[in-house]
Amino acid sequence: MSGRLAIVGLGPGDVRYLTPQASEALAAAQALYGYGPYLDRVPARPGQARYASDNREERDRAAAALKAAAEGATVAIVSGGDPGVFAMAAAACEAIEAGPERYRTLDVEVVPGVTAMLAVAARIGAPLGHDFCALSLSDNLKPWDLIERRLDAAASAGFVIALYNPVSRARPWQFGYALERLRRHLPPATPVVFGRAVGRPDEHIDVVMLERAVTAQVDMATLVIVGSRETRVIQRPGRVPLVYTPRTAATVSA
């Protein structure tokens, strides 16, 4: 008897982003595991158990789901956005590697979703239209000097930069420090996109120049995209501007 574990990406907050593949995986599960607010997005289904846990309990959540799957159940771990981007898929792999041998015989399926940077980018044009990177500003699991080194590398080489986890109650200064670091490499007028709660009723998108970006513009639900030297802003009468990075790039001016 071998169980099944699906790790399912819901996409951003709106059901219009949920893929049919994700809907199927959620429907097939006997039990769902996830951070409470993500579970709340999944419609109730008779007979399906739900185990909500806190945001910081990824490892325990993965372990509980794996244990149930190893006992023969079909279970799903629910993740916001894409489970493979700063989310539950890596936590589940860590738990599989650290767990008993039988975890390696389970049927494991990762169901991708629209990750926050793609949703924010779509709302404002095409800021990720050329080479880009995704970087978590959380220094809970890596040292801050490594984050600064990556900001330096990405900005100086001309990557557009999507910043996940810009701030939290326990990490109030990191985003400000990151902005200072980026200003060493990028012109003051570089476009910065703030996308908050995309796909939800309280969605808010804002574009400012790097020299005017401040920490007060971010919270835990914000995804930030910092342009490169090539990123452009198209002003539009009566509409939010379009921000895009052209497909052409001449060279890097360092």
Added chain:
Amino acid sequence: MSGRLAIVGLGPGDVRYLTPQASEALAAAQALYGYGPYLDRVPARPGQARYASDNREERDRAAAALKAAAEGATVAIVSGGDPGVFAMAAAACEAIEAGPERYRTLDVEVVPGVTAMLAVAARIGAPLGHDFCALSLSDNLKPWDLIERRLDAAASAGFVIALYNPVSRARPWQFGYALERLRRHLPPATPVVFGRAVGRPDEHIDVVMLERAVTAQVDMATLVIVGSRETRVIQRPGRVPLVYTPRTAATVSA
């Protein structure tokens, strides 16, 4: 009278990746514009016109769709994966910026989708579980030395690297050169994931060590993910291995 333009991401080749938002946008369009093989994936709809064009004609395709929208039509440009990642959204923005003022008054909506790197990552575990970048190896629109500089920056700073457009008939040597460049920074045993045609019947996924990666493993439908020093492989009896990058990172060993 003001028309509407949607730029719609289909996700990878299977309809199970197509979001409800994308389905709605496709259904609402009076005319679809796109690369032939992408248009072929969209079910026919009575009264809906289709304009197929070649892979290389992004700018002309965007211009034609914008012209129709400016004349009052509701049109959609169809894109594989996510339209914002090395695809049609940036081309449309370029055409809007270069076009007549009335293009800036149009209702433009970019509909995100599951881009290839997310689909490939999901099929093999969570190789993008930590900081990563997306880089096109095409030197049609940027010089090769810039690509090499970005490979150097990303690999030495510890980003996992997703390589789009690794090869084409007109670009036979670029992927081999990129591998050589990456070997300067990364250990021989670094995992490299080759994902071909994910979500299609001819899907093929392979994992090799960087020292064994060769150009013969890629074609135009292949997305490559090169791990970082932290990326791990979990062998599983009778199954493809899981490849993942842990959420923790100690430091960069350069």
